[in-house]
Amino acid sequence: MSSPAPGLIHRWDHSFSILSIVTFPRKRLLFAGTQDSKILVFNLPTYNLIRTITLGEGQETHTRSSVLCLERSSDEKYLFLGGADSLVRIWSIYDVDTLNSSIQVEEVATVYSVTDIGDIFSLRYLDTLETLVFGCQNASLLYLDNIFDRLLNISGATEKNIDRLPHRRYDKFFDSLGPSGHTGSPTPPTLEETSSNTIYRCCSREGQMHRILEIPSENIINYAHNGFIYSICKLCLKCSTLLGDGKKHEHVHYHDFNKSAKKASECIISGGGDGISKMWSFTKDEKGNVGVKMVTPELDNENTVLSQATEFPFLYCGLADGVIKIWDLSTKQMVSTLHTPDKYDVISISVYMDHIFAINESGTTMFYENEVVQWTPNQGKMLSSDIFVRQDAPSEKQISFLTGANDGSLTLWDLSDLMHPSPEWAESRTEFLKQQAEAANDQLPFNSEEMLNTLRDLISFQSVSQNPDTAQQLASRRCASHLSKLFSTLGAREVKLLPVRNGTNPVVLAIFQGNGANKKRILWYGHYDVVPSNQNRWHTDPFSLTCENGFMKGRGVSDNKGPLVAALYAVVHLLQGNQLANDIVFLVEGSEEIGSPGLAQVCMDYRELIGKKIDWIFLSNSTWVDRENPCLNYGLRGVINAQITVWSKEPDRHSGVDGGLHKEPTADLIKLISKLQSDDGKVLIPGFYEPLKELSAVDYKRLENVVEFADIDKKITVEELIRNWTKPSLSVTTMNISGPGNITVIPQSATIGISIRLVPEQEVAKIKQSLTDYISHCFQELSSGNHLEMTIVNEAEPWLGDPTNHAYEILKDALTLKWGKAPLFVREGGSIPCIRTLEGLFDAPAVQIPCGQSTDHAHLDNENLRIENWTYMTEILSNVFNTL
Amino acid sequence: MCRFLIFKGKEPIRLSHLLTRPAHSIINQSFDSRLRLDRRRPVNGDGFGVAYYPQDKELKQDGPCVFRAITPAWNNQNLETLAEKTESELVFAHVRASTYGILSETNCHPFSYHSLCFMHNGGISNFGKIKRRLLNTIDDEYLNFLKGSTDSECAFALFLDTLRKMGYDPARKEGDFGHSALRQALLQTIAHLRDWTKEANSGLEHVEPSLLNFAVTDGSSVVVSRYITSRVDEAASLHFSCGSSFVESAPGEYRMERLDRNQDVIMVASEPLTFERGDWTAVPTNSVLTIKNQTILLHPIIDEYYQADPLYLRSSALVERKGFMGSVPLANAVEKDVPPLEREGRSRPMSAVHQM
Incomplete structure (x- = not known):
């Protein structure tokens, strides 16, 4: 048995x-x-x-x-x-x-x-x-x-x-x-x-x-x-x-x-x-x-x-x-x-x-x-x-x-x-x-079964990049080497693991060669790392792919292993039919979730290998705005995540014994943070709003479309969408203190995290400088005996694509054909660190194609992806890769 | 007119779920207006009986516990209490409207003999003419067993005698004669009664047919007949229902829950206990239903009264006249604990009667 x-x-x-x-x-x-x-x-x-x-x-x-x-x-x-x-x-x-x-x-x-x-x-x-x-x-x-x-x-x-x-x-x-009896049997x-x-x-x-x-x-x-x-x-x-x-x-x-x-x-x-x-x-x-x-x-x-x-x-x-x-x-x-x-x-x-x-x-x-x-x-x-x-x-x-x-x-x-x-x-x-x-009258469909098996293997690697333990570090490396083997098996002409100088997870590079005349070179950017997951809050094991009710569940199915497999099989499908016209370069990194450190350097170091001329950069690293309407994304906000700490040379103290004698770090920090925003929510960092422009009429129309068609849970207005997607914001996100957290203890240090989202008109470097100067200035004004420390945790440039370019046009047609309705053009409040870096490095426009639905729970518990979205994505990409 | 009910379950059921609580239980049926079709005997007020096989193996030996009374079932406080506090996997219940024999406890069904238990819904045509022959046929043991005066009890004695003559000892404490022996004996009993009454009635012009819905069990298998000695008339009604469990969906309203194909709960009754038409299937006239373990078997009784054409429509006029035709209950239940209105000199509104 x-x-x-x-x-x-x-x-x-x-x-x-x-x-x-x-x-x-x-x-x-x-x-x-x-x-x-x-x-x-x-x-x-x-x-x-x-x-x-x-x-x-x-x-x-x-x-x-x-x-x-x-x-x-x-x-x-x-x-x-x-x-x-x-x-x-x-x-x-x-x-x-x-x-x-x-x-x-x-x-x-x-x-x-x-x-x-x-x-x-x-x-x-x-x-x-x-x-x-x-x-x-x-x-x-x-x-x-x-x-x-x-x-x-x-x-x-x-x-x-x-x-x-x-x-x-x-x-x-x-x-x-x-x-009353039955009618006679029907006539023969x-x-x-x-x-x-x-x-x-x-x-x-x-x-x-x-x-x-x-x-x-x-x-x-x-x-x-x-x-x-x-x-x-x-x-x-x-x-x-x-x-x-x-x-x-x-x-x-x-x-x-x-x-x-x-x-x-x-x-x-x-x-x-x-x-x-x-x-x-x-x-x-x-x-x-x-x-x-x-x-x-x-x-x-x-x-x-x-x-x-x-x-x-x-x-x-x-x-x-x-x-x-x-x-x-x-x-x-x-x-x-x-x-x-x-x-x-x-x-x-x-x-x-x-x-x-x-x-x-x-x-x-x-x-x-x-x-x-x-x-x-x-x-x-x-x-x-x-x-x-x-x-x-x-x-x-x-x-x-x-x-x-x-x-x-x-x-x-x-x-x-x-x-x-x-x-x-x-x-x-x-x-x-x-x-x-x-x-069968039509051609054989995509083999979703083989795709599922491939994804199942990938999901099983606990390739967590945020504060990884040794096991997770090893798992990430194994995942990278598994990926490179997979690319080879599936017919990539060139496959290489590119080491990252700072020692973080390697980048996987794979090149599929097209046979078309005048072929284009398309770079598919993806990442194999995932955010950590709390097993207790998941209904299923996050690291084994579970398929239920038409959905795949597991850490990484939506962000970003699932879309990666979809893109891969879009290429494989063409390759098997000997129909792949364009070159497709897969650039799959392992540190996206921690801000892609070292990616730019790798791209520069291996520019020759990746290709001198890249025509398009594709990625799929976000979701639809609702459950029903396919979307194309053309704008992301940038981000500055910073931590501000105020600390004292004195140790943690007792409020009964020492209270009232000193200027305390917690109070200082709160005063400091209160200077970041006015009472009506306006960000007070000097120059924060200066470069902002009014939204163009075309963009406004697109957002109106989203509000009209998208089935977003809360009643959202165009104005709210504008604020969310096209205006900068500042959020106070984390608060930590030293000491036991007892209500009678005066902490020795206090830290607050802030997350600033930026829009294309703003420059990360400028805002960062302005922020640092402003905080230092305000702190000096307090003239307390405490000390200030500021760290930029990570940052990303905002991105705005051109939704009318050739690739978006083709994608729009392919999506419309497959889903039977035109995609919504959306922007997003979130950020992807590398997108502008890649655009800059390869001098090619990026195109961002959301795969799953708004309910995918990326980064959250019970991350999932509807299989229909996934298989459609494969077909759409297959179509697009060859029509570009 | 009488009503009977058989329950056989994989798990025991509290008797009250069968007898007292359902709005359309046979106890409540006994004063339900819809049954007053029988003008001669408006209610099943001539006593009732319940037989149940105890859960305990030792207690189960040598037959069921039988509780019978001549008071109207709806008025019996003991029954209320007993039903509320007793569980069983195999229950026979009967309410009586006397057709033959006087009102006495000994004439109430079910009858029991060691492991065996028996009840009857219907009547033997011209029983007086064959009683002597019946009594002469059976062994002394079974003649002496007779305590009452009904045709039904005599039919049981004949059944016992038939079983004996087939080579089984009806006094066996463990019962367990096997479903096929019980069926055989019941069919033989029916055959005797059929042949004898036919003989006795020969030459008579208008003879009412015998209605022989018998139920018998040895504590493990159950055999129930639906039979009439007529080619054209419908037999007294008999339905069965099976499912996963018998659940109370609202106070007094029950339904047969059918989650799968299993027959964990089997009920055979003169008329349906629940409002779901789809839960109940009619036992075909002139056939015998067997419960073997938790499986229902159906066998035809093929003789001169059998109709081969499945669509042949027997007339239900006779059984309706005699009050042996049950109907599916309508969704609006009548109030519980209300005695027949006629007793208090009142009558139900015509509209209520009309619904019948």
Whole structure:
């Protein structure tokens, strides 16, 4: 039982149980049915919840229902749902654009029976027969054949039928004044062009089409079992025809079928509370009528059958009390019995290439030959699961496993490491790839999985640069060397670790060479260092990447490792397609959070290597101003952070013994600080406001835009935004005293920190000088016997880009294309120390592209980044890198 | 008309959650206006009974604790107290409106014999005509077991005798006969009654069918029938519900919480106890429901009264007339602790009656 646990890829949380799951691998969608009457639709590339479908009509509780089972058609055009309300609903899923997270969903039909069938526990769609089969609480098996013909043929019957729906016929049924028998079965299909395609077109054209279908009497198999019918599984036709060759077959082929075929048949196996598994054969005759026949003998599991799976020739039955029975369907013999380590009901079972995955309340158990691996996810009681193959990059295939639990959690696992590859694997993959290629019209999307793994590695380095301990110093160095290896592996032509003279973390330089004529050279600036984090205040481990609800969590995901990986893969994607036109130079430092000491020197020292001529400097080191609107940033304020200390030669003293005898440092300092600002908040440092200019009309318009469109929590006015982004400010930030902090102790020294934000018109050097002079002057005025000490902790030049230059224009177009709305042009109150330095050194304009949302919590607890923003960023940059 | 209720849970439930607190519990049903369809016997005031299997293994041996009384259930202070202070995993409860036999404690359901417990909702048609034959058939042991005078108790004696003749000893203290033996014995009992009454009634023109909703348990498995000796009429109503837990959502209002597919709580009742239509499923007429561990099984009773067409609509006129048709409660509960208005010479407004 010692084997690697699978990797947790993502986790989503919902407030009610996840009862059922179905995956649409080709459309890259996941559907989860919940106890509170909802279907959650997730997009795989971005892990985003893109849609919540609520069943029923508004607040009417009678139309709510637990979603007990979900099923898809093989062509992934339809979603079928069975619920606790005794109804089957059919949804058409079309116009899926995973890249833009858009999807059209239309409820096309509701299927009901006038008998009291109770909950619908199991549901399967037989594509060749266009037949829906479902198993119910009252032990009956119901089917509706030629669904799409029925949908097209009926008209007007809907209104009559609607009153027979279980929740509407309520009174009639119980007062027995109810439906007087049933209408005869619908006329057999006559339309030449039947089928899903027609419906599909109807939906897309008319936008609205909803039918109500009744199960005719002859399609009800009463007492198909003597217990609740918990599961139905399909027997793959193709597999059964391969029965003779004795080979293992990976179940990757699609059920291609000829719709025009006159005759067809399919097989299902139902399992119930009575412990029996029964095979049923559905056959369509020349006239298109579908009949059903039970195939003897029935398989007696001697215990409630809760779940079933097939991989020809075997049937795997998940039973009560942790028992799994394996039957050979070709001989109808029981082959083997397995037990999960804990004796809980096997609520769901999946099989892939002889690997059995059983779900029960103690966790997931994998059986493979004699191996048993159990892992306990941090979920409540698990209720549903599905296994599917994900194909993100041509070279990569991932076996994914999705599980839902009663605490509302839905988790996605990567089973690849757990599976035992077989020779047939490679063989079958070729076939799979071919089909994939045929199925996919668009180019392969970005491999967010590989990106995530890369980021996961980076996040695990505790590359803290502020007051690092030895471990963190070493981690930073390891991170740098890991990065350089990564750049090399991913195809950088030149990779070098550049030492910084003052001994701080090295700078990583990597150059990707473009093959375009007239190529430009773009410098991507990023940093691999992070700010410290208080583990106690995080909900997850800050140094291991956690993916939840479409977000990545971890220190550095937003600032700045995440955006760095996005930029890197934007380049890799182009490189792999041999399409990279421009040179991209990555300059990744390790001391951004402490003000980039030594970066300028490094750039000068290695100017030759970095490149004589740099055309653009790109960076992504801030966030949007809200959660909804993509932004481009063109202005940052500068900063001077200073500490002012007043100290005395005397030690800490007692206010009772010594109070009143001396001028005290604390009082001096407070007097001093009070001279920095007038009572109405005006900064009194001489010359502070002198160079300031009025905001231009264009800039004013941009800010107006932000106020109008951005969804900023507090009601912010343009004037406030102007003050915040384009006017200087002074804040008193920290206050410290020597001594024990006892209220009766006169401290020997007191320190106050101030943070001054500057705007482009101001010069850091000038303001700094003016500040120092002013403080010294004021201190002298006090003529106390104490001493003054002033330290500039760090400083940064303000920056103002040109939002109308070529790069911003291209970025604006790329963002608009991807997000479907024009970006807001914003400035920011914060500072990035190196941006002006780099502009000056390389004589190139900088462009700042925010990646995450305003809620990213950079520098705070629970830093996060929405995966959608991240993958979009990659695509946008990929586009921009080549169009510049 | 009578009502019965069966509870079987993975965890024990306090009896008051079944009997006294729910607005639509069978005790409260016994004076609920909606049940006054039966004009002859307006209320289930002819006594009641509760049987529960104790939690303690030793106490559980040799059958349940049975508490029966001839007072109307809503007036019984002892029942209030007992229900509030008792927990059990397996409960049978019954309120009675006598159809046959006098008002006496011995005629109240449930009946118990060692580990076995039995109750009946309905009536055997022309029982007088087959009583002698029944009594002649059964062993002395079971004849002597009879203390009351009802058709239901006789049916239980016949069941015991049938079980005995199948090779089981009904006096076994541990019970545990297995669900299939119990089902077999119950089906055989039904078959006897069906055949005998058919024989006795032959030649008669208008014979009312027998309504045979029986419930039997040995302390571990439960078997419940919904049966009528008619091809066209509906049997007395019977519903089941299962879920994760039975929770009180508002005072007097309960719902079956269904977080997953587990059947941790199973209830079978003449009429639904909660307002959620979706929580309850009707047991098909002429079938038998079995609770095996915490799993429900359903078997048809296939004989001359069976209807193969699943959509065949039996007429509920008979059971309605006789007051054996339960309905799903409406969301507005009637006030608790209010005796039938008729007793005080008052009547409910027509609008309330109309809602029925």
